[in-house]
Amino acid sequence: MQNLIRLKVTVTGIVQGVGMRPTIYRHATNSQVTGHVSNTPQGVLIEVQGIASQVATFMELLKSFPPPQALIENISSIQIPSLPNDLGFVIIESHHLGIKSTDISPDLATCPDCAQEIFDPTNRRFQYAFTNCTNCGPRFTIIKDRPYDRPLTSMNSFPMCTSCLSEYQDPLNRRYHAQPNACKDCGPKLSILGMNSNNPLRDIITFLQNEKIVAIKGLGGFNIACLPYGRSLTKIRERKKRPTKSFALMAKNISVIERYCHVSSQENAALHSCQAPIVILKKKDSSGVLANVSPDNNYLGFMLPYTPLHHLIMEHFDFLIMTSANEKDEPIAINDFEITQLLEKSFVDYVLTHNRDIIHRADDSIVQFIKDKKQIIRRSRGIVPLPIATPSFLGHENRLCLGANMKNTFALRAGNKIYLSQHIGELIEHRNHEFQRQEIQNLATLLDIQDIQEQKTTIDAHPGYENFNSNFQQVFHHHAHFLSVIGEHPKALPGTLGIICDGTGFGTDGHIWGFEFLKIKDDLNAFERVAHLDYFELPGSERAIYEVDRIKISLLNQIIDKIDSSIAPAARVKEILMLINKKFNSPLTSSLGRLFDGVAAILGVTNVSTYEAQAAILLQKEAENNTNFQFNSYPVKIIENSLLKIDYRPMLISLIKDITHNVSISECAYKFHKWVVDSILQVIQILAPASVCLSGGCFQNKLLMEILVDKLTESKITYYTNELVPVNDAGISFGQALVEEKCV
Numbered sequence: 001m002q003n004l005i006r007l008k009v010t011v012t013g014i015v016q017g018v019g020m021r022p023t024i025y026r027h028a029t030n031s032q033v034t035g036h037v038s039n040t041p042q043g044v045l046i047e048v049q050g051i052a053s054q055v056a057t058f059m060e061l062l063k064s065f066p067p068p069q070a071l072i073e074n075i076s077s078i079q080i081p082s083l084p085n086d087l088g089f090v091i092i093e094s095h096h097l098g099i100k101s102t103d104i105s106p107d108l109a110t111c112p113d114c115a116q117e118i119f120d121p122t123n124r125r126f127q128y129a130f131t132n133c134t135n136c137g138p139r140f141t142i143i144k145d146r147p148y149d150r151p152l153t154s155m156n157s158f159p160m161c162t163s164c165l166s167e168y169q170d171p172l173n174r175r176y177h178a179q180p181n182a183c184k185d186c187g188p189k190l191s192i193l194g195m196n197s198n199n200p201l202r203d204i205i206t207f208l209q210n211e212k213i214v215a216i217k218g219l220g221g222f223n224i225a226c227l228p229y230g231r232s233l234t235k236i237r238e239r240k241k242r243p244t245k246s247f248a249l250m251a252k253n254i255s256v257i258e259r260y261c262h263v264s265s266q267e268n269a270a271l272h273s274c275q276a277p278i279v280i281l282k283k284k285d286s287s288g289v290l291a292n293v294s295p296d297n298n299y300l301g302f303m304l305p306y307t308p309l310h311h312l313i314m315e316h317f318d319f320l321i322m323t324s325a326n327e328k329d330e331p332i333a334i335n336d337f338e339i340t341q342l343l344e345k346s347f348v349d350y351v352l353t354h355n356r357d358i359i360h361r362a363d364d365s366i367v368q369f370i371k372d373k374k375q376i377i378r379r380s381r382g383i384v385p386l387p388i389a390t391p392s393f394l395g396h397e398n399r400l401c402l403g404a405n406m407k408n409t410f411a412l413r414a415g416n417k418i419y420l421s422q423h424i425g426e427l428i429e430h431r432n433h434e435f436q437r438q439e440i441q442n443l444a445t446l447l448d449i450q451d452i453q454e455q456k457t458t459i460d461a462h463p464g465y466e467n468f469n470s471n472f473q474q475v476f477h478h479h480a481h482f483l484s485v486i487g488e489h490p491k492a493l494p495g496t497l498g499i500i501c502d503g504t505g506f507g508t509d510g511h512i513w514g515f516e517f518l519k520i521k522d523d524l525n526a527f528e529r530v531a532h533l534d535y536f537e538l539p540g541s542e543r544a545i546y547e548v549d550r551i552k553i554s555l556l557n558q559i560i561d562k563i564d565s566s567i568a569p570a571a572r573v574k575e576i577l578m579l580i581n582k583k584f585n586s587p588l589t590s591s592l593g594r595l596f597d598g599v600a601a602i603l604g605v606t607n608v609s610t611y612e613a614q615a616a617i618l619l620q621k622e623a624e625n626n627t628n629f630q631f632n633s634y635p636v637k638i639i640e641n642s643l644l645k646i647d648y649r650p651m652l653i654s655l656i657k658d659i660t661h662n663v664s665i666s667e668c669a670y671k672f673h674k675w676v677v678d679s680i681l682q683v684i685q686i687l688a689p690a691s692v693c694l695s696g697g698c699f700q701n702k703l704l705m706e707i708l709v710d711k712l713t714e715s716k717i718t719y720y721t722n723e724l725v726p727v728n729d730a731g732i733s734f735g736q737a738l739v740e741e742k743c744v
Contacts, residue, residue, distance in 0.1 A: 220362025477505030503593030514591025
């Protein structure tokens with residue numbers, strides 16, 4: 001008889017809630033080995049025994065054929081004494097002892113098998129809105145603690161019926177240990193708040209068809225749904241106070257989306273992925289009935305159904321608006337109490353709810369593709385809580401990083417991983433601040449991180465931000481943006497140049513930065529500002545973000561002795577210039593975002609922004625609508641001292657000349673985009689870095705980014721940008737997590 005060997009194998013990564021144990025069971029059966037497998041707080045633990053060739057076959061199958069949703073980080077093994085009487089291979093009960101180090105799966109969009117079952121009249125899960133298996137369904141949004149087992153999720157209150165339990169206990173069934181496994185007899189149930197409905201699904205579909213506004217409880221919260229045209233669209237705009245801001249759409253299938261948008265192979269794959277994000281897509285010329293869903297830009301944000309409930313509803317519609325259920329800037333509603341507040345305020349007409357608790361709020365994620373590269377705009381449902389590995393040169397200390405004020409996320413650094421939170425929102429709204437506090441506790445519990453000392457807590461250096469605390473470690477905003485790219489692409493070091501373009505960030509000189517060129521000094525904690533946009537006044541400070549005519553007057557004051565009343569009313573000009581001349585509430589800024597706003601106002605695109613960056617978005621739309629490309633850019637002037645400055649005044653003078661010569665708004669807007677890129681290229685030419693790192697919210701401007709990438713490629717300049725974390729302020733906390741000492 002050949003000698004038996006026995007290995008103790010530990011598998012780490014996203015290995016729980018993804019069908020790992022039944023897959024291992026099948027591999028063991030096929031390899032004819034004995035032993036057992038179980039979940040632990042550290043990952044999946046296997047003991048496997050057989051002759052050397054059998055064990056080798058098993059290990060090869062384990063490495064090469066994991067479950068489709070698993071993300072294996074590491075497989076380690078040690079040889080242990082064999083057990084002569086070991087018979088068969090079994091899955092044993094999980095144990096909860098030891099340090100929690102296994103990662104948690106994000107929520108997974110409905111798989112094809114489950115989608116087929118809910119439309120099969122002969123299947124016992126026909127039209128069951130909570131159908132799932134080990135390949136799909138809720139994960140992060142229902143988990144309370146690790147390991148990922150049913151008693152530690154919000155499914156704990158739904159004992160399985162005999163049929164579901166049989167599936168759950170069968171290692172060859174795709175529902176083996178699928179923790180949310182349920183059916184009509186034993187699982188969660190739909191209901192309509194305040195209504196005694198015998199068929200809530202049918203009734204909510206009827207309400208939608210009759211142009212009602214309804215709230216639908218999904219994975220990470222409630223969505224508000226309605227028809228995207230006619231009275232429904234008018235009503236939701238009035239109720240959400242969004243006169244022109246875009247709404248996300250859910251479509252029945254990809255064929256519907258392709259009628260209205262251009263869809264690349266990468267965009268198609270993202271739409272059909274298990275993450276199922278909202279994907280920003282270029283409109284076709286005839287956007288038809290969807291023309292007023294996003295009137296300010298040339299794009300539509302589409303997603304496909306990602307829960308069985310969505311599939312069952314969308315069977316009756318080509319598309320619906322599907323937007324977060326919340327008041328402006330507040331967290332997404334997750335329970336009946338919160339959604340009732342919106343119902344009582346007449347935000348919605350009806351509410352379709354269910355009795356499975358949501359433990360973690362999670363808005364829909366948003367992505368777009370620029371030159372076939374994915375850019376994350378919102379990292380939330382379907383992605384969180386996937387960790388990101390820290391660069392190898394960093395230590396393994398635990399840190400809490402509280403992020404920025406807008407588009408807030410926080411980050412927990414644990415060992416060699418950084419866990420970026422889901423979208424939190426604007427911290428100036430107190431409910432978001434409370435949401436952040438609660439979710440920090442929730443995620444720290446899941447990760448088994450104890451209290452983090454003050455010196456290990458990192459914040460944005462802006463003294464006016466809600467999280468500011470002088471006892472915490474402070475990281476400057478644009479430094480964090482730069483580091484967020486380096487954290488993803490450590491090979492950019494050394495010698496890289498950070499190019500950070502956004503709207504607002506507190507600078508080391510106390511001014512508002514936003515078009516910055518930075519270099520890392522001796523280590524990640526120290527940076528040097530080597531170039532920036534020359535300063536201009538921001539009269540009224542934050543008011544100018546929404547009253548962008550203030551910026552117009554400030555910019556024109558730099559190049560015109562007397563601003564004509566045809567440009568702005570005399571009283572308004574006097575009011576704004578008084579603020580500037582008296583240096584009252586008029587901070588200096590080098591912000592590219594604010595320059596976009598000012599140029600939009602000068603061109604007459606808009607004098608106000610009803611939501612963040614509206615003026616810049618409208619300017620981008622004008623530029624994209626340009627049809628004449630046979631022209632030069634506006635002149636670029638770099639003031640060369642020890643600190644380079646981009647002088648915007650020659651550009652403005654040429655812009656005014658174009659306006660007086662009746663050059664079209666779209667041509668002027670396009671030339672301005674080109675000027676921004678040419679300015680960046682000239683600074684790069686002077687500084688001659690080894691590579692460049694691009695970050696900041698302005699790089700969400702697809703046209704700007706495409707022109708820039710083309711120029712960098714043409715000039716053979718290596719560039720890096722955010723791919724795993726958002727390029728906007730939601731990536732700030734990730735950058736903060738790379739800092740280990742006081743920043744300089």
